[in-house]
Amino acid sequence: MAGFTPPPLSSENILEIGSFPIRNTLLASWLVMAILIIGVLIFSKNSRRLIPRGFQNLVETIVEGLFNFFNAVTGSVKQTKRFFPIVATIFIFILSANLLGLFPGFGPLGICEPEAPAAVAASTENLPIATASEVPAENGSAICPQGELLLPFFRSVNSDVNMTLALAIIAVIAIQFFGIKELGFFHYWGKFFVNPFRDFIGFFVGILELISEFSKLISFSFRLFGNVFAGEVLLLVMSFLVPYAVPLPFYGLELFVAFVQALVFALLTLVFMTMATSSHQEEQAEGPLKDDTPKVLPEEMAKIGGTAATT
Amino acid sequence: MDKNLFVAITMAIGSIGPALAIGWLASKAMEAIGRNPEAASKIQTPMILAIAFAEAIAIYALVVALIIKFV
Numbered sequence: 001m002a003g004f005t006p007p008p009l010s011s012e013n014i015l016e017i018g019s020f021p022i023r024n025t026l027l028a029s030w031l032v033m034a035i036l037i038i039g040v041l042i043f044s045k046n047s048r049r050l051i052p053r054g055f056q057n058l059v060e061t062i063v064e065g066l067f068n069f070f071n072a073v074t075g076s077v078k079q080t081k082r083f084f085p086i087v088a089t090i091f092i093f094i095l096s097a098n099l100l101g102l103f104p105g106f107g108p109l110g111i112c113e114p115e116a117p118a119a120v121a122a123s124t125e126n127l128p129i130a131t132a133s134e135v136p137a138e139n140g141s142a143i144c145p146q147g148e149l150l151l152p153f154f155r156s157v158n159s160d161v162n163m164t165l166a167l168a169i170i171a172v173i174a175i176q177f178f179g180i181k182e183l184g185f186f187h188y189w190g191k192f193f194v195n196p197f198r199d200f201i202g203f204f205v206g207i208l209e210l211i212s213e214f215s216k217l218i219s220f221s222f223r224l225f226g227n228v229f230a231g232e233v234l235l236l237v238m239s240f241l242v243p244y245a246v247p248l249p250f251y252g253l254e255l256f257v258a259f260v261q262a263l264v265f266a267l268l269t270l271v272f273m274t275m276a277t278s279s280h281q282e283e284q285a286e287g288p289l290k291d292d293t294p295k296v297l298p299e300e301m302a303k304i305g306g307t308a309a310t311t
Numbered sequence: 312m313d314k315n316l317f318v319a320i321t322m323a324i325g326s327i328g329p330a331l332a333i334g335w336l337a338s339k340a341m342e343a344i345g346r347n348p349e350a351a352s353k354i355q356t357p358m359i360l361a362i363a364f365a366e367a368i369a370i371y372a373l374v375v376a377l378i379i380k381f382v
Binding site: 006008009072073219222223225226227229230260263264267268271 | 366371381
């Protein structure tokens with residue numbers, strides 16, 4: 001494809017403060033944080049009404065909807081109240097970040113820089129920038145003069161594996177934290193390090209569970225990264241092939257993926273937290289998805305029936 | 312052989328398993344919902360979780376393909 005340069009696998013440097021590189025995904029994440037924090041400030045100033053209207057109504061709808069949804073997964077209100085701050089924050093942050101990455105301006109706004117792959121590759125520690133080997137001889141697009149690449153100022157936050165890895169580390173450490181807090185340090189780690197002489201099969205299961213704890217890091221980060229980065233590439237390829245009308249269903253797909261990936265990240269974190277805070281005996285008695293609707297006791301039922309009959 | 316061929320092969324073979332897995336998951340979930348429409352929301356949440364797990368495998372294949380192409 002003449003003239004099409006795929007987006008680089010790692011994000012690009014905007015500027016460097018000392019030896020700390022400020023990347024375009026970092027700028028975008030600051031933008032997301034600014035939007036969320038400003039939203040919170042607006043909400044905290046204007047939300048004194050008992051019957052909510054406007055923005056307060058929206059925020060309460062979101063919070064209540066998330067709370068009920070998480071409640072259905074954990075099964076107990078006390079657990080949901082404990083896990084809700086971090087899990088809902090993860091959901092709202094990833095959702096906002098993914099949606100903001102689809103905004104106009106995330107990509108075309110930038111400066112044209114002459115390709116200097118050696119200079120930038122020296123400062124990236126992860127994967128080298130792709131464009132060095134992929135740039136064709138003639139630049140078909142008219143944005144930048146020949147021999148120069150567009151360096152976008154903002155880029156979708158989760159298209160950088162550093163960002164998703166950071167979120168995955170936070171989630172996994174939070175899971176361990178809640179597990180240790182609920183079960184105690186030795187009882188929690190006793191699930192993974194089992195004495196082989198007392199419980200031979202449990203020993204192997206413990207090793208497998210320990211490995212699966214680490215694989216959660218990989219799976220969390222790469223699921224989110226793969227989905228968002230692949231979506232970016234897909235949109236660019238579609239826009240390159242047929243610029244009018246055809247990218248629209250793919251934008252729809254990207255909106256859907258943005259929501260689903262945020263939901264899956266938060267939901268999986270919640271499920272793992274629920275599993276981590278339950279000891280093995282409890283696990284056999286009740287699954288993590290039991291029904292916890294409030295049940296009316298029989299004597300209260302008779303009382304209600306009695307009073308209803310008299311009125 | 313051309314590097315792009317390996318990228319395509321990785322992606323093609325790596326998507327077979329997850330595609331089958333997601334299809335089976337969804338079909339069993341549809342069956343269960345068809346038998347018991349009231350339990351639809353109870354079935355939906357674990358189904359979405361399981362589909363995300365299966366899709367993650369396809370994403371691993373995608374990451375390997377991207378690494379082959381770009382690194």
